[in-house]
Amino acid sequence: MIERYTLKNGIPVFVVENHAAPVVSVQAWIGRGSAYETDKVAGISHFLEHSLFKGTKKRKVGEIALEVESCGGEINAFTSFEETVYYTTLGSRYFEKGLDIICDAIQNPTFDSEEMLREREVILEEIKRSQDSPYRTVSHNLWKTFFPGSPYGRPVLGFDTTVKKIDHKVLKQYFAQHYHAGSISLFLVGDINTKEALALAQKKLGGIKKKKNASIPKVPNYFSAKKPQVVTAERDIKECAIQLAWPAPALSDSQIPPLDVLCTTLGQGESGLLYQHMVKDMKLALDVNMGLVATARCGMAAIGLQVTPENFEPALKELKAFLHRLSSRGLSETEIERVKSSLEAEVIAGKETVEGYARRLGYYFIQFGDPNAEQKYLDSIMAVHPSECDSALKKMLLEKPVLSAVHPVGYKIDTKSITDILNSVPKKEAAVKSKSPEICLTKKSSVRFVEKWMNHLPVVSVKIIFPGGSREESSDKLGVGNLLQRVWTSGTRHYHSKQIAYVLDSLGASISAYVGRHTMGLSLEFLSKQWPSVKPLLTDILLNPTFPEDEFEIEKNILLQDIRSERDMPAQVCQLNFAKALYGDHPYGRSGLGTLETVSSLKTQDLRKFYESYIHQAGVVVSTVGSFDKSRWETEISEIIHRLPSGGAKLAQPRSLTPARELAVVCETKQPLHQSQILVGFLGPDLKNEDRFALKLLHSCLAGQGGRLFLELRDRQSLAYSVAPLQSDNVETGMFGVYIGCSPEKLPVAIHGIRKELERTVESAMSQKELARAKQYLLGRIALDMQRFSSQAMMFGLDEMYGLGFDFSLKLADKIKSISAEDIRRIAEKYLMLDKAVLSIVHNQEMEEAFIRHAWEGKASTLTHSKVRKSF
Known part of the structure; x- marks a missing residue:
């Protein structure tokens, strides 16, 4: 049951007591996202999302993540068009601390000038990573073309040109204008007491004052183009990614439920009508899906296609013809009933984790002003009649669509031909008929x-x-x-x-x-x-x-x-090359x-x-x-x-592996590339070797926003948006490594930065404070991962299959708690042999293998990128 309360300053608080697991999610939803930005400060909402965890009046840089991860929890944030959300999920015994951290972050950020400069570099790296993704490119181009001149036509991340001009002063001003009692709502879901939670919320948020709501840039509720539009880009890929979209109304419009049912019927997985026709029957597409994207003020119905270059035009022709045939014959009651059952199951599954439950409440409150709107919306979905879907499809096809595509380098798209296909109207055809469960x-x-x-x-x-x-x-x-x-x-x-x-x-x-x-x-x-x-x-x-x-x-x-x-x-190239070099x-x-x-x-x-x-x-x-x-x-x-055969083939015998005798380097060139990819790693213990638990704790020490890698390589040096340790527990031989994506010019510094952090782990034991954080972080992650039924079923089943015992996961806490800092250092020294590491690099130009080796050793400043043979 959802309980709603209003604090004295007007901030709404929503509480759901759920005692199925000893965890709680605290989420602060700020009703301000990128749609509230002007062109001049595009990306500032996302910048704020990064900034609020970078220190407050009582918590220094890095301490917020460190506190949460020391409790075994996780903390994060995300930005969309209409909202920016800050949330933490952690053990319920740490609820008050989690609430205090979130409330502190959204009220008292310091916006330290030097720290904001470093974080700006991180965001610029994130923008570069987005530019390297063909699927992000096709999406960005679609929105830009579909909503020209509006905030919905800009990426939520903003642009490098606008982000570079945002400093701590601009952030402070924007924060003061948009973060107040009139824009904040709080969601608390999990193993808590409602009365106690409300008292804490009043104590920690009661001092926020309400201000006049900021004006929202005007955006038409419904976009309607005069003619089809086609936008393309080329990338070093093998297949074409296409998004084809038609205008849709705002989320609150009465047309949305039938349009949602239509899109789901057409595009839901392998049972969707589009997949069955385009992939299974006609064999013109590799994948196809359809979805409705509706915001508070506008939306689109979009079809995603993956095709080979030779099927680009044939697939579009058949897709257009199929939609018109379907418009003529209509959808059946049977076809939409299966979708209704699926959507009902989705609503139930969304409440399986406290974080997911809180997120759904927040979304519906921001969009509809009522967290209970999900059930009302589901009721509207269940009441949809096939004729309403037919009307929605007919209306959609009267609109002029926008097509965005990313295609392989060298493949030429005939824009006029594509426009003609989108303009065409196919000839009419005859209609076709307990908390601790045992x-x-x-x-x-x-x-x-x-x-x-x-x-x-x-x-x-x-x-x-x-x-x-x-x-x-x-x-x-x-x-x-x-x-x-x-x-x-x-x-x-x-x-x-x-x-x-x-x-x-x-x-x-x-x-x-x-x-x-x-x-x-x-x-x-x-x-x-x-x-x-x-x-x-x-x-x-x-x-x-x-x-x-x-x-x-x-x-x-x-x-x-x-x-x-x-x-x-x-990143996939980097990982594949690494695995081949490591495992031979x-x-x-x-x-x-x-x-x-x-x-x-x-x-x-x-x-x-x-x-x-x-x-x-x-x-x-x-x-x-x-x-x-x-x-x-x-x-x-x-x-x-017991109706299966009693036995079968004999399993292969396990093969042991030994580390390489020397440093191994594999390099690959890929263009265009805004970020270089680096993966450094080593062979690890097998599944039954208890050394792996010490490496798990090392992974926890390095991981997260409070981890060594994040604090040093991202926060202090601003080398990357994404940096993370990697660990794989394999039956025969495991793996431990570190990944980072950085601007090409930062490559040698990033490579040596990884080495220096690994040297620290080998040469000196972590502090007791770090050890405590690592243990709580790891145990907290295990608790969070155990929320989903499917995750639990797989974990218990595999542990039994591999001979560890079905209840092995229940014993993990004791094993982890018994490990000392010196144990971790000793195990790190055993496996992290720096002179026998494997380095996998993907860069935008060819380079000497010696360059990578010298960067690893910290000598790269004396070298240049001369064009030579590839190492891989």
């Missing part, structure tokens, strides 16, 4: 059931886990696991792919396959009451997959295109997608053989979290699984 392990014959019963939500999450996975792929069948994952649920003896998608969406349920490195299986999510309807579908998917030839060919072609475009993103010919060193050669040769019988080799009774684990009848559940699942 976790237990039960063994029934060959099946191990790991179960945790939770009744606060009527939802069940299940993981059916089999030993196997991509680790078992032979060298000539690489990618067979990935392809199996894509095709497994696409057809069975009694259901074809459209029936499967329809049944699941109508139930608000999901069944998906997964193939990891060492395990594979099925994931299920469904409302408890829907199990009788889900059961026959699960049975047929598990026992009788047919791997239809047509579905196989579609997914195979998409996988081949994914392989071709896998190296489009600079071990399976961990290869892409999970396979290769063009191996995937091209795969046949449906290869999927059948892989499925039959590893989907059997031996070793299976069924992990279930949610509200279910334990006895009935175990009986019915056992009956299904």
Whole structure:
């Protein structure tokens, strides 16, 4: 139940008591976002988002994040068109501290001049990263063209030209104008006492005064172009990304519910009408989706397409024709009913975590003035009639759309031809007709059931886990696991792919396959009451997959295109090169997608053989979290699984790896590139080696806004927007590393900066204060990650599968608490051998390998970037 209260100064406070887990989310929503900015200060709302955690009158720079992470919590913020949000999620016993931190940040920022200059550099790095993303580019160009001359046509980040002119004085002035009692609302969700929470809120926010609301730049409620518009950009990619959008009204308009149902019916996942037609039937697109984007004052209905260059125009022609055919024949009651069930399930799932629940309340309050508006909106959705969707589609098609596309370098787009397609009207065709729930392990014959019963939500999450996975792929069948994952649920003896998608969406349920490195299986999510309807579908998917030839060919072609475009993103290139250099010919060193050669040769019988080799009774684990009848559940699942073969192929023997004998450097050139990518790492312990817990604490020490990497490389040196430690706990050999993305001219300083931070960890033990923070941060992250039923089911199931024990996660706290600072330093020294590190670099020009080696050693200032051979 949502309780609403108003503080004496008018600030609304919303409280939801939820005692399912000992966590709480504190969120301050400021009803001011980028839509309130003038062109001159574009990006200042986002700049403020960065600034408010950079010190207050009683907390120095870095102390805010440090306090939260010392409590095992997380703190963050985000900016949108209408709002800027500051939030923390942490253990409920630290609620008062979390509330104090958020309230302090939104009232008393110091805007230190030097600190703001450093943070400005970080934001400029974030803008560069955005410019390097082809998908961000296509979106930015769409909004710019769709809403010219309005704040909605600008990126929320602003532009480098405007951000460079924002200093601490401008920030102070804007903050004073927009952050006051008339723009702030507070949301508290979790394991708290309402009366106590309200008293604290009055104490900490009661001193804020109300001011006259700032004027909002005028924006028309509805944009209507006179002719189609086309905007394009080229990037070093392999496929085309397209967004095609039509005008939509503001969020409060009565046309929104039917338009929302229409967009979801057309574009929701693989069951959406567009995906079924464009990807499955016509094979003209690699992916397609559709969504409604509505703001407080304007919006758009947008279709996203991914196509190969040769299918750019054919796909657009068919898309346009399909929409007009659908406009003629109309949507059926059956087609929209499945969407209604799916949206209902989405509302329930949104309340699974305290952070998600609070965020939904904040969104609906900002947009509608009522946090209960979500239920009212859902009621409007449930009342939509097919004829209303038909009217919405007809009206949409009368408008002139905007098309934004990013295409491969060298591919020429005929803008006139595209405009003609968008202008065309196809000929009419004939119409086509408890807080600490018990976790237990039960063994029934060959099946191990790991179960945790939770009744606060009527939802069940299940993981059916089999030993196997991509680790078992032979060298000539690489990618067979990935392809199996894509095709497994696409057809069975009694259901074809459209029936499967329809049944699941109508139930608000999901069944998906997964193939990891060492395990594979099925994931299920469904409302408890829907199990009788889900059961026959699960049975047929598990026992009788047919791997239809047509579905196989579609997914195979998409996988081949994914392989071709896998190296489009600079950060992905950096990671792939790193894995290959670190793990060599071990399976961990290869892409999970396979290769063009191996995937091209795969046949449906290869999927059948892989499925039959590893989907059997031996070793299976069924992990279930949610509200279910334990006895009935175990009986019915056992009956299904016991119809599988008793055994299958023998698993590959584990392979141990040893560190390289010397420093390894791999470099790749990619243009255009606004940010260089750096990944430095080392081999780590295997899953059963308890050294990994010390490395987890080291990771926690380095991670987060209060971590060493963030404070030194981002805050103090302004080298990057994104810098983070990386750790992978693998069955055979793990990994520990550090990633950073920085401007190309900062490359040598960033490389050496990483080394210096790693040297610190090896040469001297962290302080007791750092150790306490690292432990609380890690334990807090574990608690937060355990909110979702699906995460719990996977964690419990994998721990049991790997021989750690189903309740291993419950013992983590004791293991972590027992580790000393010297233990961490000793383990760091053991694994972080700096002279045997692997350095993976993606840069905008070729360079000497010696340049990277000298940068690592701190000698790069004497070198220049001379053009030489690539190192990789």
